[in-house]
């Protein structure tokens with residue numbers, strides 16, 4: 090196909106589904122999207138593109154896409170919906186949510202989203218305009234997705250930090266200021282399968298080509314493990330012990346950066362004393378990793394300069410996720426790798442433009458300190474968890490689902506569910522969430538396709554636009570850029586469009602401020618001095634040198650603190666290895682290890698009954714969480730809901746490759762197709778999450794097979810910690826596996842009877 | 849005209865499947881028809897596990913004739929997330945290969 094007309098835009102959400110950032114060229118013919126290519130001039134991906142973005146045409150024009158608003162006409166779960174106009178749909182939302190607000194207070198409505206996509210901005214905006222404090226990642230046990238890591242960084246360095254792949258520099262890795270990390274620790278992530286936390290996964294391979302050596306820490310062998318100098322195959326959930334063991338080696342062998350520690354850090358002696366409680370024999374016994382391997386990895390990392398860590402969501406999902414993250418941040422802090430080229434660079438939203446409120450500071454800048462304080466009075470979990478009260482705006486997801494059922498301390502009556510399919514995806518203890526959502530008086534689902542959640546609980550469905558159809562903005566982290574629509578599909582509207590219109594109805598004052606979405610974007614862009622029109626068509630902008638949102642060594646230049654003094658944005662101005670904030674929040678100011686809630690050590694009887702650790706959540710390059718099972722080009726690359734099981738374990742259980750097996754514990758039982766592979770440890774199984782079968786019966790009781798396939802039926806809710814964060818036991822649930830025998834294929838009703846939500 | 853081909857530095861192939869879908873989109877191949885496939889060669893070897901992938905351009909690979917005629921790189925080469933594919937003259941690619949361990953050269957029909 091020859092080059093035609095295209096629209097330059099930026100990927101973030103519906104379509105690839107991801108955390109985004111790529112430059113895209115969207116080719117349009119006669120008003121129709123015909124092709125997607127990577128934008129080779131874009132600094133983020135330089136023309137490359139993942140399979141999910143390349144399959145965008147199949148997503149956008151999928152025959153099952155929601156094209157106009159729908160209202161439920163049968164019972165919930167019967168799948169009977171009727172087309173209505175946008176006016177009727179929005180009037181209904183205004184009326185129903187308005188009634189609930191009048192009767193029970195605005196806090197009785199939860200605004201639920203899933204992962205970190207281009208929905209956080211619009212949904213928090215709607216939630217706060219409505220007056221509810223309950224913006225929640227509903228279903229996400231322990232709130233364990235990045236927020237625990239962010240909290241650990243915020244209350245240690247007063248900022249966030251990420252691996253430096255040159256992403257903050259206009260010339261990227263070619264920039265003269267840039268240095269490639271000599272060593273990269275890939276900790277609990279497979280960067281080949283996606284772009285987590287806004288980080289383009291293949292920047293790691295780019296660094297490898299330029300000489301970076303790898304240390305990989307993971308319970309499972311990945312492409313990266315096979316190419317690592319050191320691969321530490323640890324027991325799931327024991328990352329904190331491993332990090333403390335490494336800190337102990339680095340401190341006791343004097344491999345840390347004394348100058349940096351003396352000049353910029355506080356609490357080093359306390360940290361050293363804590364780390365000394367983790368001698369390698371103890372750590373080895375906890376983690377299953379040989380002591381010598383831990384020592385060598387610690388030395389390799391500490392002796393390289395610069396070195397950087399690329400970490401993943403299993404850290405948040407470990408017991409007390411914030412403390413694991415804190416231990417890992419100390420590795421880069423005491424080795425002086427913070428905010429240096431090729432190290433861990435401080436990451437701030439470009440030009441301090443807040444799109445998706447990533448921090449308390451950003452919430453204050455968007456909504457004002459008073460407002461945030463007022464919201465905290467009713468925010469779910471904010472009274473119980475001091476850290477949560479003092480960090481960002483989210484409600485606590487486990488407490489939210491409990492409250493939806495108990496009505497304590499106040500009733501929850503409605504749920505606004507925007508581009509999140511928790512029943513097919515993240516909801517730990519799926520049945521509990523199913524019951525909680527059924528308990529609501531009114532549920533709105535904003536999404537692109539029917540899914541288990543929309544089928545089971547939606548009263549009203551609003552059709553969401555894909556990336557090809559929307560205007561939005563992105564400042565996560567650099568460059569600052571905007572998204573441009575290329576086509577219109579049905580009557581779909583963008584999350585911003587839908588939420589702005591409703592926000593104006595709930596808060597008429599907004600009518601004076603924002604006529605269109607573009608007005609709102611321009612308002613948010615103000616700190617940058619640019620407008621939407623100046624940024625569109627590929628005019629992304631990087632912050633200038635020596636400004637607060639561009640590296641390096643900002644702590645020396647006085648660019649981090651509001652008072653302009655050198656140092657960090659912490660209460661003491663120092664990098665607090667001993668976190669005074671954590672102390673204030675009634676948490677241990679230093680990192681520690683705690684056993685997973687279920688394990689061979691903590692619950693030996695349970696482990697005797699259920700001897701395998703189920704690690705869910707391994708990423709597939711062709712799916713984003715529970716999405717894309719309905720996209721033919723993608724599904725054929727990863728067709729079946731599998732379980733990865735080690736050959737020795739499979740043999741002992743009489744299971745052969747490709748056979749359907751049952752995975753079960755006291756919470757329930759699911760089925761999966763065995764993939765016998767040495768990449769998993771004999772004592773763990775890897776069970777990919779987000780599985781439902783869009784090609785099967787969607788109405789109740791089947792709900793596209795979730796009661797038969799969804800691994801989260803077996804997982805408990807959290808949190809496991811005084812922080813309110815972490816301990817979503819997605820990585821550490823104990824299970825047993827057994828052979829099912831002939832004819833037991835999923836979605837065909839053969840073999841086991843599907844487990845229903847009512848059970 | 850000199851014979852063209854694809855040099856695939858498979859040591860860097862992460863199995864991301866971008867080439868597979870890029871090719872389908874370019875040629876409008878439905879599911880079930882593949883211009884390129886990626887095979888997993890994961891195996892246990894000497895106490896460790898080697899995770900390797902190998903892209904295999906099939907008989908449907910036409911080296912993206914329409915694209916290359918217009919001066920564009922083949923769809924798979926351009927979009928490869930690991931940047932591990934090169935399009936060019938077979939002889940030239942073979943020379944590059946001399947200093948590219950764990951690579952394969954593909955010459956289509």
Ligand code: SF4
Pocket residue numbers: 100105107108109110111134137138139140141142283284289290
């Ligand atoms: S997943 Fe990565 S490669 Fe794909 S569109 Fe998103 S940011 Fe780009």
Ligand code: SF4
Pocket residue numbers: 870871874883884905906908909910911912922923924925
């Ligand atoms: S060169 Fe073109 S036709 Fe051949 S595999 Fe790559 S994308 Fe497909």
Ligand code: SF4
Pocket residue numbers: 860861862863864865866867868886901903927928929930931932933
């Ligand atoms: S796009 Fe590149 S890295 Fe990805 S599977 Fe194909 S050859 Fe391998």
